[in-house]
Amino acid sequence: xxxxxxxxxxxVKRTGEKVFLECVQDMDHENMFWYRQDPGLxxxxxxxxxxxKMKEKxxxxxxxxVSREKKERxxxxxxxxSTNQTSMYLCASSPPATRMFSYTFGSGTRLTIV
Amino acid sequence: SQQGEEDPQAxxxxxxxxxxxxxxxxxxxxxxxxxxxxxxxxxxxxxxxxSNEREKHSGRLRVTLDTSKKSSSLLITASRxxxxxxxxxxTADGGGFKTIFGAGTxxxxxx
Numbered sequence: 001x002x003x004x005x006x007x008x009x010x011x012v013k014r015t016g017e018k019v020f021l022e023c024v025q026d027m028d029h030e031n032m033f034w035y036r037q038d039p040g041l042x043x044x045x046x047x048x049x050x051x052x053k054m055k056e057k058x059x060x061x062x063x064x065x066v067s068r069e070k071k072e073r074x075x076x077x078x079x080x081x082s083t084n085q086t087s088m089y090l091c092a093s094s095p096p097a098t099r100m101f102s103y104t105f106g107s108g109t110r111l112t113i114v
Numbered sequence: 115s116q117q118g119e120e121d122p123q124a125x126x127x128x129x130x131x132x133x134x135x136x137x138x139x140x141x142x143x144x145x146x147x148x149x150x151x152x153x154x155x156x157x158x159x160x161x162x163x164x165s166n167e168r169e170k171h172s173g174r175l176r177v178t179l180d181t182s183k184k185s186s187s188l189l190i191t192a193s194r195x196x197x198x199x200x201x202x203x204x205t206a207d208g209g210g211f212k213t214i215f216g217a218g219t220x221x222x223x224x225x
Contacts, residue, residue: 004156035215042202043157043215090156102147103204103213105156 003027006091006106013113019078021109023091030096032074033103034058034066037088049074050096081113120203120219128224133190135219137203138183144206146179148188151200151218160188160201195225 007022025032031050035043035058045058047066055066063085067075074093078085088110092103121136137146145164149157163170163179163186170177176189190197200218 006156040217042217045212045214088154092157102159102162103149103157104159105149107156108154110154 004091004093004104004106006089006109008109009107011109011111013078013081013111015081015083015113017078017081019081019111019113021076021078021089021091021111023074023076023106024072025074025093025104026072027093027095027104028071029093029104030071031094032068033092033094034064034074034076035090035092036060036085037090037108043090046076083113085111086113087111120201120216122219123217124220124222126222126224127193129193129195131193131223133193133197133221133223135188135201135221137186137188137216139186139203139205140184141205141207143181146177146186147204147206147213148175148177148186149202149204149215151202153199157202190221193221193223195223197221198223 004025013019033048034046037043044060046064047058049055049068052071065077088108090108091106094103119138127133147162148160150160151157161172161177163177174191179186200220202215202218204213204215206213
C-alpha cells in the first residue's frame with residue numbers, strides 16, 4: 001500500500017527551538033508539498049519541491065525552510081519556533097504535472113509550540 | 115483569498131439521507147478535486163473532475179462541475195455514520211503546483 005509517512009503524529013516543542021518535521025514517500029513521486037492547516041483557514045501551502053534539491057516558496061514560507069536531499073524525503077524546518085506556528089502540518093506528494101494531479105497526504109503532525 | 119470555498123461550512127444529516135456540498139472558485143482551472151479528512155488525520159483523495167467534464171461518479175459519490183458558474187458540487191447518497199468527516203475541494207491550475215484547498219465542509223451523519 002503506497003503511502004506518505006510523517007515522522008511524528010504529535011510534537012511539543014519550546015519557543016526558539018529549531019524543529020524538524022520529516023516526510024517520506026514510497027511512490028517515487030517527483031512533487032512534494034508541505035501545508036499547514038488551521039481552523040477556518042483551510043490548507044495553506046508553505047513550500048513545495050518538484051525535484052531533488054529543488055524548492056519553491058508557497059504562500060506562507062516565512063519562518064520556515066525545507067530540505068530535499070533525496071527524492072523520497074522532504075523535511076520542513078522551523079528555524080526558531082514561535083507560538084504562532086502551533087498548527088497541524090500536512091505533507092503530500094504527487095506525480096509530475098503531466099499525469100493525474102491527485103495528492104497523497106500523510107497523516108499529519110500536530111505541532112504545539114509552548 | 116481562498117480559491118475554493120465550500121458551502122455550507124457545516125452540515126448535519128440523518129443516516130440514509132443525501133448530503134450535498136458546494137464549492138466555488140475564482141479563476142480558471144485545469145481540474146477540481148474533492149478530498150475527505152477524518153478528524154485529526156490527513157486528507158484522502160476522493161475524486162477528480164477535469165475542466166472539460168460536467169459530471170463524474172464514484173460509488174456513492176457524484177461530482178458536478180459548472181465552469182461557467184465556477185462551481186462544483188459533491189453529492190454523497192445514502193449517507194452512513196462513517197461518512198462523518200470534513201470534505202475539501204481543491205482546484206489546480208495547468209502546472210499542477212498551485213493546488214489550492216478551501217476551508218472545508220464539516221459533515222456529521224447521525225446514526
